[in-house]
Amino acid sequence: MFIRRLPRFEYHAPTSLDEALNLLAQYGSKAKVFAGGTDLFGAMKRREIVADHLINLKGIAGLNRIDHDEAEGLRIGGLSILGDLERSQIVKDKLAILADALNVIASPQIRNLGTIGGNICGAVPSADTVPPLIASGASLKLIGKKEERTVLVEQFFKGRGQSVLRNDEILTRITIPNAPENSGSAYFKLMTRNAMELAIVGVGVHLVLDNDGKTCQQAKIALGAVAPTPIRARAAEEVLNNQAIDTDLAGKAGKVAASEASPISNVRASKEYRMEMIAVLTQRAVMQAYQRIQAKSKR
Secondary structure, three states, rough: OOOOOOOOOOEOOOOOOOOHHHHHOOOOOOHHEEEOOOOOHHHOOOOOOOOHHHHEOOOOOOOOOOOEEEOOOEEOOOOOOHHHHHHHHHHHHHHHHHHHHHOOOOOOOHHHHOOOHHHOOOOOOOOOOOHHHHHHHOEEEEOOOOOEEEHHHHEEEEEEEEEEOOOOOOEEEEEEEOOOOOOOEEEEEEOOOOOOOOOOEEEEEEEEEEOOEEEEEEEEEEOOOOOOOOOEEEHHHHOOOOOOHHHHHHHHHHHHHHHHHHOOOOOOOHHHHHHHHHHHHHHHHHHHHHHHHHHHOOO
């Protein structure tokens, strides 16, 4: 594909959230915000996105914070660098499913530049951080000039490249609620090489077990790259709920998850192959989440 130079634009570097919001209010749909710019600049070169004004958010303090609150859970600033999240011990300890995804996003160079906010707001169906966040019940804090609102990640996407984010809003924080002690999660990604690869299929699973350590009390399964938006596989979740987890049950859930997806065929994979791999990866993710719970109980 022929890539052209970036078109001309006016550059803005606000140092506060209020200043950034004022710029968005002033320029509206003619402006785009960025931090890493790894997706935006490529799209602008391809003329898929046109912007007369680019607003760099990196100068705004406090939007890259990563911390944990006993009441709220894990809190991740929208400007948090993917590489910083990958190396964060808090993320490794509190959200293994997101750590799984961070290890397989793009390449180390891209992870050290791109932000989690950009990965979400691009609304790409194959975004690796999204299935883990959906499966974990994460929410987004969106701040505009006139109001502030909270949106669940699973309700954020409207279509390929489309979301509920308004032109005058900025994603400032992702909050992931504390998981019960008897819970576990995992993310699996199908790709043809180990770096610089979009997901062919992405599957995130979060399980909560009963006190017996075997029966699934609640399951959440999120799929990426298999529909116009990331989706919940709710019928597959029902296969697991109130049942004792084992490989056969996980396999049944995988087949049901595949039936809920609507993948396409393209140069990267056929629809039929994607359907088959949804089933395989869902089974693997369910069993990995289950095994992580078992491992915690033996500590």
